[in-house]
Amino acid sequence: MIRKIGVLSISLLCLAAITSCEKDFSEVGTNVVNNDKFETGEILLDVEITPKNIESVQADNINASISDYWLGVYNNPNAEKIEASIISQLGYISNLNNKDTDTTVFNLDKVILKIPYQATSTGTTDGVTRFKLDSILGNPDVATSIQVLENETYLNTLNPSDPSKRNTFFSDDEYLGDNVLSEGGIYQLKPKATDTTFIFDRVDRSSSLTGTTTYKDTIRAINSQKLKVPFLAIPLDITKMKTLFWDKFHSGEFLSKEAFDDYFRGIKIVATGSDGLLIPLNLASSPAPSVDFHYTISEVDGTTVKDTLQKKYSFPLAGVRNSHYKMTPATNSAPANNFVVQGTAGKMAKVKILGLDLSKSELTQQFKGDFNDNLNDYDIDDNGFLSLDELQKLFNYRKNILKSNSYLLMNDASLTFYINQAINNDSNIIPQQLFLYQNKENETGGISPTQLTDAYVDPTSFGGTLKKTDDNPEKYTFRITDYISKLLSGEENTTTDPLILKVYNPTDSPVNNNVLTTSVKSYNWNPRSVTLFNGNESANGTKRAVLKISYSKEK
Structure with missing residues (x-):
């Protein structure tokens, strides 16, 4: 279910990136607007987690500089x-020499x-x-x-x-x-x-x-x-x-x-x-x-040893x-409503951002009758659930009937995964960072692992690092404001293909030597693992995996 804090027209939320430039906001961007002309709030959207095994990863140093x-x-x-x-x-x-002569004898001692x-x-x-x-x-x-x-x-x-x-x-x-x-x-x-x-x-x-x-x-x-x-x-x-x-x-x-x-x-x-x-x-x-081949060179005169010298030949790896x-397979299965991410050839997780879960009456109330006659245009199931695709259709419709005083600014969108501290209570042995990217379907019907724009547009804020409370491991948070803004506005080339959560590896960085690469490599040599709560609200409450969207709107 979606948690609503404050009064918000959900359809306007999707227009944050489009409409924020149309009014003279005194403060814009990813920070919350702070003045008496605006009110702020947030909504929490559920996510669906599907664990996935990693069959194998690239493991050679031919195509990457591997550190460990x-x-x-x-x-x-x-x-x-x-x-x-x-x-x-x-x-x-080259030029190896261990050939005996009349005056020199070679003996191999240890390898x-x-x-x-x-x-x-x-x-x-x-x-x-x-x-x-x-x-x-x-x-x-x-x-x-x-x-x-x-x-x-x-x-x-x-x-x-x-x-x-x-x-x-x-x-x-x-x-x-x-x-x-x-x-x-x-x-x-x-x-x-x-x-x-x-x-x-x-x-x-x-x-x-x-x-x-x-x-x-x-x-x-x-x-x-x-x-x-x-x-x-x-x-x-x-x-x-x-x-x-x-x-x-x-x-x-x-x-x-x-x-x-x-x-x-x-x-x-x-x-x-x-x-x-x-x-x-x-x-x-x-x-x-x-x-290393450790050997002795003996200088001889007939059968008499005159001198010895210890040397070695080293063949580098x-x-x-x-x-x-x-x-x-693990000895212990992940508890119900938990999932594991593990590096090397371990496990990752598919993350699907769910749509809006409201009854039909709540939906009508939320949008204040602006399109009551058009509800049949949308695929609303028996429980009043709108998929993300249907929300995008709704957003595009709402955009055409905006009132002049209905502007709203989306400040931030963050995706948080909480750690099961009953299983992972030592912050030194779990991943210090996770990574989030998207598996996009390509033109041939295959999958292209692709960087989220947030990872390189604002890498310092993208996140994914381990957060602790009193040295106890607590959570991993990703700021994906750019991705959510484009997704909800229906921007071209922004898709609802699944997001993938994995253990971070140095080759996951989108920028190396000042060169941007939007494809995600399959290398991983980080063997650490962590157990996280999934998005089930009834089981995990406030520790569930969740997408939080913060906003500001005119009073």
């Missing part, structure tokens, strides 16, 4: 479980997959910088199972069926290859901010090339500020990596980048399990994520990179 690649398992019982994995090519290195964590410095004590890991989700007490495998699917940047176009990899694509490269098969991931070193046993070759004595050697990750940062270190099977890489450095497979990309098609870092944690990894970070999201 999530790795791990996140089992939020109120959202779909995510098993997030990473697929990446390795960068090519490590090294990826810095996203971490923030918390200060320095006694010359040691301390960190906290950023944005980890899930259960830190449960180890997450990780496997590194050889990828056997060629990651082409061009579309194989049409090489004139860029390729696209989606989050549910499958990648061939079951050759496990991680040492011991499965690596148990439990990241800590103190993981600033990786210690391993290295063979001591200082006195003998055939010796078996070992010593503890330490690997660190040093960033551009010369700080030792926490990092993920997964040992790889040295026998397999020796066969795949080390023994082929002087063969045709490593002769050129093209040959290398075709020979070794990358790695899959695969997370599995029923529970665990999810960590964001920036694959464009400093130091660069890499597969570069070229085509993709995310893979395996989604599993």
Whole structure:
């Protein structure tokens, strides 16, 4: 039902954008008019929410600059479980040399997959910088199972069926290859901010090339500020990596980048399990994520070792990179009259703005007999409900019979979604921003995800950010004044096609590098979720999803 505050001719509301310029208002725009010649009020229009599954999202770095690649398992019982994995090519290195001579001997000691964590410095004590890991989700007490495998699917940047176009990899694509490269098969991931070193046993070759004595050697990750940062270190099977890489450095497979990309098609870092944690990894970070081959060069005179030097070859995680999201239905279904939005390949919601719900007598009273003879021209159901399409017809009729003293200014239109705080009471783990756009039907009968004009006409006011009360998550609000004004006035190219609510992703911004793009991309690497109340007034009362329109009119 519609809530009416103050006396308002609904038909005039639609004309706000058209008629406001015809009178000399002292204050106009999106702010409420403040003087004694006007009265203000608001109406609340119901919305209808339909939850929608996201089958998959674009997941490659071919067509977008991706900041976060999530790795791990996140089992939020109120959202779909995510098993997030990473697929990446390795960068090519030229002029590799590990060929023994009469005076020099090369020995491979260790192979490590090294990826810095996203971490923030918390200060320095006694010359040691301390960190906290950023944005980890899930259960830190449960180890997450990780496997590194050889990828056997060629990651082409061009579309194989049409090489004139860029390729696209989606989050549910499958990648061939079951050759496990991680040492011991499965690596148990439990990241800590103190993981600033990786210690391993290295063979001591200082006195003998055939010796078996070992010593503890330490690997660190040093960033551009010369700080030792926490990092993920997964040992790889040295026998397999020796066969795949080390023994082929002087063969045709490593002769050129093209040959290398075709020979070794990358790695899959695969997370599995029923529970665990999810960590964001920036694959464009400093130091660069890499597969490192640690080796020893021994200078010899016959069988006598004269000197040793420890070195490494680093193959960066570069070229085509993709995310893979395996989604599993939530343990707990959303309560009645609630719905969930979740990023990655989770859930979004279709939002339909409903029309005016008034009885026929109320409708006649509202419009003061100006068109009593014309009510049969409108599609009014048994309960007196006018659809949005019928309201537009009504608005256009009313426009032709305006009285000279009947001007009204629409100040604002906002769409608000309230959070179910019984489920989501921690503002740190839910989305910090949602996004609203429109699925427009195109000329071919398909769907074109399209930016609302409010998102780029007035981006600072468009909203969608999380609002809190006493640090408790409360709601998300969008100001869609321009869209509603055009919709109710029946402006050309403004449609009633559904609005779509989703978790915000950086690629949703309509303006990048000062270039406006009205189409909405399907990327999303934000794994957070939130449970919201739908538009049912009897169930949710003042916390229901609602469209509020504020207005000013002449007294």
